Every structure is written in C-alpha cells, then in structure tokens.
C-alpha cells in the first residue's frame with residue numbers, strides 16, 4: 001500500500017496536486033476539508049457545528065476529523081493506498097492516524113510537504129476566494145487566522161514524521177507540472 005500525507009499550509013496546492021496523484025497512482029483521496037464541506041452541504045449536525053469554526057479559520061476538534069477518517073478507511077478496505085490531504089493537522093491526529101493504520105498493517109509511506117511562503121499563500125487564497133465560494137477564502141482576516149492555526153498547531157506535525165524518517169519537502173512555487181514532477185520523483189523511491 002502507498003499511503004501519502006500531502007502536507008503544507010492552506011493554499012499550498014495540496015488539492016490540485018491530489019487530483020493529479022489520483023489519476024497517476026489510483027489512490028483514494030481523503031481530504032478532511034472536503035469531507036467537512038460535504039457535511040455542511042448536507043446540513044448535518046456535525047456540519048453545522050464545524051461550519052461555525054471553519055468560517056473563522058479555526059480547526060475543528062480532533063475527535064471529529066479522526067472519526068471521519070476512521071470511517072473512510074473502513075469503507076475503502078480494498079484501496080491501493082490513500083492520499084491524506086489536510087489531515088493530520090495536529091500531532092494528536094497524527095498519533096491517531098498511526099494507530100488506525102497499525103490495525104491495517106499499512107503505515108504511512110511518506111509525508112510530502114509543499115513549501116510556500118506566507119505572502120504567496122495569502123495572494124493565492126484571496127484569488128481562489130473570488131470563485132471558490134468558500135467563506136474562509138473571502139476574508140483576509142480569516143486567511144491570516146488559518147495561516148496562524150497552521151503555524152501554531154499543524155507545523156509541528158512535520159517533526160512527528162521527521163522523527164520517523166518519513167519527511168520530504170518540495171518547493172511549492174512553480175508550475176503545477178513542475179511541482180507534480182517533484183512529488184512523483186519522491187514517490188518513485190517508495
């Protein structure tokens with residue numbers, strides 16, 4: 001099994017690269033952001049609670065996203081592998097993911113981090129906000145809060161995978177194709 005964690009701040013290009021990875025490697029894409037937005041669209045109780053936090057750029061509680069991922073892993077038992085996008089976003093989530101995968105005997109192969117500076121991120125997110133319809137992309141204050149949440153709570157997750165010798169980083173500035181080639185090169189060695 002090839003289990004990838006695609007890592008990087010909001011706006012780093014994880015979603016775009018995930019689409020290309022699905023096509024090339026036939027992996028199942030698990031994006032907690034997409035899963036949460038689908039709950040919001042369906043108007044579930046979980047979605048309503050999550051929306052209050054997401055609209056302010058705040059992370060939703062660990063147990064909520066861990067539960068969603070656990071459910072999806074169970075529902076895709078025959079998968080060739082998974083791309084985790086936007087998860088794990090805290091060290092507690094990373095520990096929980098290791099436990100979930102332990103029971104499947106299919107650990108994380110590698111974390112691939114896309115490196116993009118804060119100014120570029122803010123520009124990309126505001127641009128995306130013009131047509132994404134996402135409330136959290138429309139407001140500069142919320143964008144800055146998301147980047148702050150990332151730096152405070154998510155950046156330490158890189159250390160978790162560095163300790164396991166599973167961390168690789170790639171320049172996230174360049175053409176979509178160039179970045180994808182960089183990711184593919186890393187995957188090629190697994």
Ligand code: ADP
Pocket residue numbers: 009010011032033034036053054057058059060061062065085086087088089090093136146
């Ligand atoms: P981005 O990476 O561009 O910010 P996402 O779609 O990954 O967008 O996430 C949007 C929002 O959903 C986050 O700001 C957060 O509120 C919530 N969210 C997504 N994934 C997680 C997670 N793993 N843990 C906690 N909150 C999450």
